[in-house]
Amino acid sequence: MVSDANRCHKGDIMGKSCKKWNKWKKLVLTFLVICFLTGCTTQGTSQKQPVKIVVWHYYTGIQKDAFDALVQEFNETKGQEEKIEVEAVSQVSIQNLIEALRQSEQKEVGAAELPDIFNTYADFAYESEKAGLLADLAPYMTEYEINEYVEEYIEEGRFGEKNSLKIFPIAKSTEVLMIEGTQWEEFSQKTGAKYSDLATWEGVVKTAEKYYDYTDALTPEPEDGKAFFGRDALANYIFLGSKQLGCEILRKTEDGKEQVFLDKSIMKKIWDCYYIPYIKGYFTKNGKFATDDIKTGDTIAFIGSTVSAAYFPNEVERQDGSVVTARGIALPVPNFEGTSPYCIQQGAGMSVIKSDEQHEAAAVTFLKWLTQENRNISFCADSGYLPVKEVAYDFALWEKIHSKKNSAGSPFMAEVIKTSVNQMSTSSLFTSQAISCGYDIRVLLEQRLAERAKEDREIVKERIAQGMSLQQAVAEFTSKEYFETWFSSVKEEMKGLVEGE
Numbered sequence: 060m061v062s063d064a065n066r067c068h069k070g071d072i073m074g075k076s077c078k079k080w081n082k083w084k085k086l087v088l089t090f091l092v093i094c095f096l097t098g099c100t101t102q103g104t105s106q107k108q109p110v111k112i113v114v115w116h117y118y119t120g121i122q123k124d125a126f127d128a129l130v131q132e133f134n135e136t137k138g139q140e141e142k143i144e145v146e147a148v149s150q151v152s153i154q155n156l157i158e159a160l161r162q163s164e165q166k167e168v169g170a171a172e173l174p175d176i177f178n179t180y181a182d183f184a185y186e187s188e189k190a191g192l193l194a195d196l197a198p199y200m201t202e203y204e205i206n207e208y209v210e211e212y213i214e215e216g217r218f219g220e221k222n223s224l225k226i227f228p229i230a231k232s233t234e235v236l237m238i239e240g241t242q243w244e245e246f247s248q249k250t251g252a253k254y255s256d257l258a259t260w261e262g263v264v265k266t267a268e269k270y271y272d273y274t275d276a277l278t279p280e281p282e283d284g285k286a287f288f289g290r291d292a293l294a295n296y297i298f299l300g301s302k303q304l305g306c307e308i309l310r311k312t313e314d315g316k317e318q319v320f321l322d323k324s325i326m327k328k329i330w331d332c333y334y335i336p337y338i339k340g341y342f343t344k345n346g347k348f349a350t351d352d353i354k355t356g357d358t359i360a361f362i363g364s365t366v367s368a369a370y371f372p373n374e375v376e377r378q379d380g381s382v383v384t385a386r387g388i389a390l391p392v393p394n395f396e397g398t399s400p401y402c403i404q405q406g407a408g409m410s411v412i413k414s415d416e417q418h419e420a421a422a423v424t425f426l427k428w429l430t431q432e433n434r435n436i437s438f439c440a441d442s443g444y445l446p447v448k449e450v451a452y453d454f455a456l457w458e459k460i461h462s463k464k465n466s467a468g469s470p471f472m473a474e475v476i477k478t479s480v481n482q483m484s485t486s487s488l489f490t491s492q493a494i495s496c497g498y499d500i501r502v503l504l505e506q507r508l509a510e511r512a513k514e515d516r517e518i519v520k521e522r523i524a525q526g527m528s529l530q531q532a533v534a535e536f537t538s539k540e541y542f543e544t545w546f547s548s549v550k551e552e553m554k555g556l557v558e559g560e
Contacts, residue, residue: 109138109143110143110144110418110421112143112145112175112176112421112422112425113145114146114147114174114175114176114177114425115159115174115177116147116148116177117153117156118149119149119152120369120370121443122369122442122444124441125438125441126147126438127147129429129438130145130146133428137424137425137428138425141421141424153178153180156177157183157498164192173192173412174412175411175414175418175421175422176410176411177409178229178407178408178409179226179408179409179410180405180498181215181490181491181492181493181497182309182494182497184216184226184408184493185218185493185494185495186495186498192413193410193413194411194413194414194422195225196411196419196426197223197224199420199423200224200427204427205224208430208447209231209447209449211404211488212231212404213228215228215404215408225410226408226410227426227430228430228447229408229430229447230406230442230444230446231404231405231444231446232364232366232405232406232445232479233364233365233402233403233405233445233479233482233483233488234392234403235365235389235392236361236391236392236393237361237368237371237387237388237389237475238359238388239353239359239360239385239386239387240387241375241383241385241386242359246270250269250270252266254388254390257390258391258393259393259394259395259396260300260332260393260394260396261396264336264341266287267286267342268336268339270285270286270287270359271284271287271339271340271341274378281523282523284340285357285358286340286341286343287342287358288336288343288358288360289342289343289344289349289352289353289357289358289361290333290342290344291349291364292363292364293508294501294502294504296329296333297508298489298491298504299401299402299489300325300328301322301326301329302489303394303399304322304329304395305322306321306322307320308320308491310492311492317494319500323546330508330545333508333512334512335537337512337516338512338516338536338537339529339533340516340519340520340529342512343357344509344513349361349362349363350367350372353372354375354376355375355376356377364406364443365443365444365445365476366442366443366444367443368387368443368471368475368476369442371471387471387474387475388474389471391481399487400487402482402486403489403490404489406444406445430447432446432448435448435451439451440473440476443472495557496557500553503552503553504553507545507548507549511545515536518532520532
């Protein structure tokens with residue numbers, strides 16, 4: 060429809076024409092009526108054009124299909140009503156997305172225009188905020204609307220000047236321990252291993268050693284046992300473990316001062332419960348994702364995001380080459396002995412690029428529509444995420460929607476979601492504070508621990524092939540001095556990142 064302002068004050072002209080009914084004004088009136096009826100597009104009289112909103116995300120596979128379906132639904136319904144058109148572009152991974160955003164921000168040759176909305180975690184969003192890129196979303200929402208969302212999810216997105224809302228929660232996740240039940244049951248029957256043994260990291264390490272010895276005994280060759288456990292997002296283990304053991308790596312003081320701190324004794328505990336079992340062959344990570352190693356039989360347990368449930372395999376190739384039907388089991392994440400339970404609060408939200416009121420308002424309209432509880436639960440049921448509104452944590456509502464829409468979500472995914480909700484209700488939720496270079500520090504710590512474990516495991520395997528026992532092969536790497544050399548090197552790299560800001 061043409062706005063009142065763009066109708067050239069039709070009512071006023073009509074009023075005057077009634078008083079002076081002459082030929083010239085009759086022609087003007089006729090012209091105006093034609094414009095009104097046909098929507099003619101002379102200067103200042105155009106119809107409202109759709110607002111184009113581009114969204115960059117990192118969803119792939121099932122998640123991408125579910126998100127694309129929602130974007131199409133929006134464009135055909137709410138989008139048509141509000142004259143908003145959304146285009147979704149997958150950058151395939153969060154790393155690719157961040158790199159593309161940095162290139163666009165710096166206007167590098169060949170870089171695309173910045174999107175209107177993009178998937179982001181708090182650490183990178185903080186970087187974008189410092190560059191002045193992010194819109195404050197609070198003015199486009201009522202207080203009632205904001206209060207509908209889980210408080211912790213909203214608070215994660217508040218930072219910057221006046222603690223404004225810079226990240227809109229879309230779909231969250233946590234981590235769970237997932238086990239391939241068919242092989243676990245055989246192992247458990249032969250060794251007495253119990254689920255309760257996996258409640259602590261120390262227990263996971265002992266169980267992994269037991270599994271290695273159990274599988275080693277199945278063949279005549281020495282030291283060819285199988286790894287029990289793998290892990291996605293190793294940085295989560297480092298950051299969550301450090302927090303749980305008493306030291307938050309990234310933090311802010313009450314006056315807003317940023318701090319980065321590694322505690323040597325805490326990092327030694329983290330090292331002992333990941334690096335040491337890894338070089339001994341009790342843990343491994345061969346595939347891009349931990350579910351890949353479940354599928355190939357390289358492990359039977361892993362910790363990953365709730366989203367991983369969508370990729371849990373239906374079949375597993377056993378050590379002897381046979382194939383068995385996989386059966387997923389979901390358990391809470393382990394904690395360190397003697398500590399209070401914690402679990403990760405994660406899942407990228409959406410930030411909006413600062414532009415103009417029309418585009419910012421249109422972006423928030425789409426995000427609010429996307430997170431309406433029935434729609435949000437539907438997306439989460441398909442993709443393994445957790446909903447973001449308080450009301451959506453009514454699991455009866457979840458199951459009703461899940462069954463009604465014949466969701467693509469598997470029964471195992473439903474079990475993972477139940478385990479996640481119960482875990483989150485009995486544990487403290489943790490997400491790293493957003494500070495300068497926080498994303499780069501996260502990447503650094505994950506890479507340095509993962510790379511060192513993988514490289515040293517290969518050396519251990521070579522030594523075993525040359526005739527050494529496992530204990531002889533790992534002796535060099537299990538010393539206190541070896542850890543301290545690694546720790547000093549990483550701490551120095553971190554210092555360089557901080558000072559480079």
